[in-house]
Amino acid sequence: MSVFYHARRISDKYYLDMRMNQGVEWAAHCAALLAALPPDVAVSAAALAEFHGLPAPYLAKAMQSLAAAGVVVAVPGRRGGYRLARPAEVITLLDIVVAVDGDADAFRCTEIRRRGPSAVPHRYYSPRCGIAAAMWEAEQAFRESLASVTVASIAEGVRRDSPPAAVEKGRRWLESLLTR
Amino acid sequence: MSVFYHARRISDKYYLDMRMNQGVEWAAHCAALLAALPPDVAVSAAALAEFHGLPAPYLAKAMQSLAAAGVVVAVPGRRGGYRLARPAEVITLLDIVVAVDGDADAFRCTEIRRRGPSAVPHRYYSPRCGIAAAMWEAEQAFRESLASVTVASIAEGVRRDSPPAAVEKGRRWLESLLTR
Numbered sequence: 001m002s003v004f005y006h007a008r009r010i011s012d013k014y015y016l017d018m019r020m021n022q023g024v025e026w027a028a029h030c031a032a033l034l035a036a037l038p039p040d041v042a043v044s045a046a047a048l049a050e051f052h053g054l055p056a057p058y059l060a061k062a063m064q065s066l067a068a069a070g071v072v073v074a075v076p077g078r079r080g081g082y083r084l085a086r087p088a089e090v091i092t093l094l095d096i097v098v099a100v101d102g103d104a105d106a107f108r109c110t111e112i113r114r115r116g117p118s119a120v121p122h123r124y125y126s127p128r129c130g131i132a133a134a135m136w137e138a139e140q141a142f143r144e145s146l147a148s149v150t151v152a153s154i155a156e157g158v159r160r161d162s163p164p165a166a167v168e169k170g171r172r173w174l175e176s177l178l179t180r
Numbered sequence: 181m182s183v184f185y186h187a188r189r190i191s192d193k194y195y196l197d198m199r200m201n202q203g204v205e206w207a208a209h210c211a212a213l214l215a216a217l218p219p220d221v222a223v224s225a226a227a228l229a230e231f232h233g234l235p236a237p238y239l240a241k242a243m244q245s246l247a248a249a250g251v252v253v254a255v256p257g258r259r260g261g262y263r264l265a266r267p268a269e270v271i272t273l274l275d276i277v278v279a280v281d282g283d284a285d286a287f288r289c290t291e292i293r294r295r296g297p298s299a300v301p302h303r304y305y306s307p308r309c310g311i312a313a314a315m316w317e318a319e320q321a322f323r324e325s326l327a328s329v330t331v332a333s334i335a336e337g338v339r340r341d342s343p344p345a346a347v348e349k350g351r352r353w354l355e356s357l358l359t360r
Contacts, residue, residue: 018200020286020315028311029292053295093314106200106286112209113338115233118350120343130337131208134273135200138325145318157310158293163300170298 021101023062026054028096028154030063031071035088035155037174042081047177051170062100069099088152094143096151107135201281203242206234208276208334210243211251215268215335217354224261227357231350242280249279268332274323276331287315 030048037043045063049056063082066072071091072082084091109132114125159167210228217223225243229236243262246252251271252262264271289312294305339347 018198018281018286019284019288020198022288022290024287024315025290025292025311032311051296051298052292053299054292093311093318101198104199106198107204108199108202110202110205112205112232112234113342113346116231117353118231118342118346119233120346120349124343124345126341130341131205131212131273131334134326134329134334135204138273138322141325142318142322145321146314149314154311154314161306161310162293162298163304165304166293166298166300169300173297 018106020097023058023065023100024097026052026059027062027066027071027100028093028151029158030059030082031066031084031088031091031096031151032155032158034072034082034084035091035151036159037083039083039087041178042075042079042083043174043177044081047081051173065100066096069095071095071099084151088155089150091151092147093149093151093154094146097146105136106139107132109135198286200277203238203245203280204277206232206239207242207246207251207280208273208331209338210239210262211246211264211268211271211276211331212335212338214252214262214264215271215331216339217263219263219267221358222255222259222261222263223354223357227261231353245280246276249275251275251279264331268335269330271331272327273329273331273334274326277326285316286319287312289315 029052033048033051034043043051045060046056048054048063049059052059063072067074067082070085073085074080074082109129111125111129113129114122162170209232213228213231214223223231225240226236228234228243229239232239243252247254247262250265253265254260254262289309291305291309293309294302342350
């Protein structure tokens, strides 16, 4: 088993392509839903999972990440659950991506320019490799794009783009949930 | 073992953060090195690995990806190896990232807006969820940034930023390799 595990570890590192944690999608939809509700209304992770047709234990994890990052607040009690920690106008898609997926760089520079037969003592190298700098500039463009989108605008877009019948069904379901 | 494997699969999907394949860094450095050589000179994967202090079997894989994507050409024979397939001025960092890491979207939309108690028949939904659209717009900004950087400019930057002693040591090593 340990050999198998090792092989998986190497292949994970080498073969997995760059992808976002699936929880990002879930968290973004949950945040958009919370943004559409009155600010003092909290919704449980179980209800959020049911509303979105998602596996509750995994969604709970994503919501805990949002809470840990200060995007949502966990409200205790019978009417408890999650609500947005701040107005939806000042929460961005970047806040959600970072909360669930972390803020590590997608590109990891291992300073291979300092290895091999051309190597000289480390103190002679410029602080940043040009290849890493170009990669990180692209990642910065990605982040700036996400930071320009608020949860308020997403919630508005979801409402605008949803079939009216779906909005009405969702409204009724939430109403019955909140008056349970 | 199958249960273990399954658990790893789920946790990979859920927990791994967004990161680029490590081979992207290696491939970018190799492309920059090839760009600094006369266009008809080919360098073997083994020599590229030695020059960069990298594990040869893994680098071979990254170079094969570059070849499959038409970024480099594999030249057979005793003086064979890899050379750039096109002038370094028309190969971009995006070409390299896509060659090694694939061109799949980092964000995968699973259309969760169409699930749960608010669901209506699929034909009523707009073609793209607004959350996915915002994510893909950010990914497009990332790609455009990478597409604006050529291998020629990276090679120039590597030469400019490298300690002169390292450039000289690298030059001598390559010279002895190519006249072997």
